[in-house]
Amino acid sequence: MSEVLLRGHELTRRWGGLVAVDRVSLELERGQVHAVIGTNGAGKSTLINLLSGELPPSSGTVELLGRDVSAWPQPRRARAGLGRSYQRNTVYPSFTVQENCRLAAQARHQRPWAWWRDATACEDTRAAAHDAAARAGLTDWLQVQAGLLSHGQKRQLEIAMCLATGPQVLLLDEPLAGMGAEETERMLGLLAAVKAEHAILLVEHDMDAVFRIADRITVMVNGAVIASGSPTEVRENADVQVAYLGEHG
């Protein structure tokens, strides 16, 4: 039986007369990759921002693990199990890979009052950091400064940092952006490996990758959903073919 971990209901975001996201509803289930595709400016990243709490919606609600989290600020949602990555690299370049992951893991065990304790000596966070790095395939790079990693490795590190926070839901904003063919394969392997335990929302422009990995696809145009369903259903949808996929249809 499917387990819905995140539910967005009638989410709308307006800036004056511009409707960036228009009554979008979607559900993310454990073990599924739900891709959101659309042209630039379709509202995909804004949708992620609404779900993660980075932006408040003009209307609509967000439910995480059965609880209405619409009024929760972003950090609280993150601690409740909502991890997200960004379109651009947001790793801490001067920190090592281990420290990037450890700092992310620290969000679950913050202990800010323990000013005399060495943060790196905390077993809980260190173990979580190592585990996340291993799952993202970065064990051999733990002591390397993140700024010195290749682009693909930085994207892997982004995912590792998300995993280190112990999330239930992953909102990934263009994790394949700027990657070569080999790096894309590695990243798809990583996503396939972690999806069993998580619900994943994937915003991506690489259509080949999306149709290979997604269990469900939602297509947005001008902030609104024009189609949603399995990859086959979306591929065969006439509106999608006209509005977005072009030759892919």
Add this chain to the structure above:
Amino acid sequence: MSMKTIFVFTCFAALVLWPLSAGSYGIDLVTKIMIYAILALSLELAVGTTGLVCFGQAGFFGIGAYAAVLLSPQGEAAALWWLLPACVVAAGLYAMVVGALSLRTKGVYFIMVTLAFAQMAYYVVHDTSLGGGTDGIYLTMKPVLGDWLDLDKPLVMYAFTLLGLMLAFAFLSLLLRSPFGRALAGIRVNEQRMRATGFSTYPYKLAAFTLSGAMAGFAGFLFAVKDGFVNPELMSWHQSGAVLVMIILGGLGHLRGALIGAFAFALLQELFQNEAVFGAFAKHWHLGLGLTIIASVALLPRGLVGVLGQLRERLVGRPMRRGAAPIAEVRP
């Protein structure tokens, strides 16, 4: 033991030994510089560690100093055990109020708001009888701790200030490697990422700002006790600017940079004010000091703490960058 640790120990050892070779002027000068070093360390916590460019640190410094004078009873010496914490708490409380409001802004607005709050404190003591107006007020009886700590004696004041500096440095060193300190480092680099990871950054920043203000208040207390006199200039924006220059000169992001910066700034000031060296030009010491600081910042972008690294790079080239490695294997 790392080179950094050896350097810090050497500096403190030199400060311990300094009174053996220095006269009263030298002891007084280094006491003053150590007080500025504590003030610079406090600002380093806000600016270098957390990324909060505060342009009102002198406000907290002045509040600590004024509190030392105003809270001391007339005609008798206050007990150090309560006066010192009271001054630190007074400055910390003001910092908490300033931080609670100013941390809702960012960038240049934050700089301006912190400056405005410091100027408010400045004009309160400048324009009212509370702080004695432009003339300032005297601390007639210096605080004591029983019979064995007499801060009126320059050597005792020197030792007390050195101990305060060491404790402030040790405290910040521990703090920066603690979970709290690591979170502050993350906030400085990318606050949005920290929020997305699950850190409510506002309380962290407020706590850092409050601690920074409290530490500046401690420096202010020492200043008032050392000189036995306070005036509004302690809170002026020149003072805030000078401390900011100290930590930039020393090297932002390094505690030892704050130490080096405070000493370098104060000693440069002494040098350019020295009539024996510069003759009549010593009257225009601001010009010499300013030009030297501009040259230092232009030539030493990493500050004085980065001098050795820069020299090494000049002589043997940049160290090999590890990177551009093939993407790692993904293991489920």
